[in-house]
Amino acid sequence: MTTLSVETDPLVAVVDGDAGRPPLLEVRNVSKSFPVRLSPFKKGYVSAVDGLSFTVKHGTTVGIVGESGCGKSTAARLILGLIDIDNGDVLFEGRNVKAQRESPQTPDDRRELRRNMQMVFQDPHSALNPRASIGEIISFPMKVHGFSKEEQQERTQWLLEQVGLHANHASYYPHQMSGGQRQRVNIARALALSPRLVVCDEAVSALDKSVQAQVLNLLKDLQAELGLTYLFISHDLNVVQYMSDEVLVMYLGQAVEMTDSARLYAKPLHPYTQALLASTPRLDDADGPVAPPLEGELPSPLDPPSGCRFRTRCPYAMEVCAQERPLLVEAADGHRVACHLYVEGSVEMRATSPALAVSAS
């Protein structure tokens, strides 16, 4: 069994070579809200992503974790330019994904950007056209981008081998393949144009546990071989942590904590991250089940709580939490958290007086 620890990861060399280059992906203060009709005369806005900022370095994996409705999939779509950004910028290799007045995009520019950013979707069943053969599915992006017939065929064979399938599988149809094999086809299609960034949106969530490990290992191997950069989105904290160099925790559209994955597990700072970790069922728990730590429900994104969005469920909520939105501060080197309990440069929770604490329930 090969051991991939953070220190011996072959990709670290790639990261070191990053100096001087702009990061592969830079997300700056991106926000998106969707209009909803509350009644025939009343319109409201759902704030799906609010002030999200992070960077992804070449050859690394950044994981985004959060529960349904936290905005992680919207974030992926914004980054890929599948939906328009309301505010903020997404820079891919220093170039803005969104067309600017000062730098208008030609269709060629856009095609170039699309080619370099690809996505692996969640559901391996609905992401593949049931009436196209696997070969057609994988070569379709190449067809769009003007590869010759021979190039398409040759590369499809190579891609099938890369994802652990047989060259014969090109003539199969999706219904003849298992869920794990279909997800391999999805990955092969995402890699068809040799993208720089691959966004995996819940790419293993629909798979059985035994097959999930196969696909996770495949993604890691491909990254090591091809120097890929991943944005890995999942609700499964264990999987995100295993896959990622850095993890971003989201709650109701906002980033609440970001640090390297080993650190996040060893010392989670934000009360929400702590609750997520404590809620994950575990096998090696000798003490038996712990009481579920999170009370209450996810507030409506139509009317998010003032100040800190987590305060309605937070066991440590103070008066200040209702008044001011906490900013992401660097509590320790490379460990950012958005919580009033922490001040810059300290990972110790500020003492909260019980008189100030507002009962969560």
Added chain:
Amino acid sequence: MAVHVPQRSTTTNVPPALAPGEPLLKVRGLTTRFPTKSGWLTAVNQVSFDLAPGRVLGVLGESGSGKSAMLRTILGLQPPTAQIEGEVILNGRDLVAMSPAERSAIRGSWVSMVFQDPMTALDPVFSVEQQLVETIRRHSDLSKKDAVDRAMELLTLVQIPSPERRLKAYPFELSGGMRQRVVIALALVSNPTLLLADEPTTALDVTVQARVLDLFRDLKERLGMAVIFVTHDLAVAAEIADEIAVMYAGRIVEQGTVPDIVRSTAHPYTRGLLEANVRPGQLTRPEAIPGAPPNLAKLPPGCSFAPRCSVAEDRCWESLPDLVTLTNTHSARCVRVARG
């Protein structure tokens, strides 16, 4: 919080008392086959187990392992084209041998089921109150007013905050966790002695899952019912269950208490599942099980796991291994454990 536990007298159909030490549910050689174009597909294959009152059996398996088909067979929900063999003895009565009318009377009163997807299990055009009252009156002779009171009691029992308000709500107005609590309340209407739960937390977020698992533990203790809890997540099974049965290709391949399964794992498939699971804080590579589950219509003659097993021997392909008893709580269907 003191909650009034409703009396069994609200039920018209009361199961006979069990003799002491008698299992509540005895399943013997249960087999379910479905006709397909390529022949009979065996979804549940010679499944046998006992379940004592107040115990939770976790049934663990991947998609297509027959775990849901087994629950549906126990409940008598399979289509008439299905071929069912074996015995399902609940409170001393064999459900398989019963007429559909008899079985229908028992379904929802002695035994009921919680489904995976709380959105599709509830009717979107009726309020929570209407759905609960309908089910309550179907299983008792309560007046409409008493049935509403009982519905309130049930919502309180499943720990829904401000139940009087939720009673008037429609399913779309409730969050996923709330909806699943309503589905559980519906299953508890007539105080079943056996509750079947088919992946009841799979569609929920982890923080919500933790609270629903907590509710199951609380209900089990308070109402003393037995639960069969089907899941594909070993960690969830280990948290909720007293015993675990691991299913593969329609058969139970290993069965035992939670420590038996997690610490003294005997079957290579269970071991594979344990190692494939990414654990909290894990940085080493998970060990994947190669290949995919077999086609149930064309099972290999020997052990169904042999094609994926890293320690398979020639004899594994020849004949089906017997279920070998390792201790009085632990058994496994593997030729290698027989020897050791």
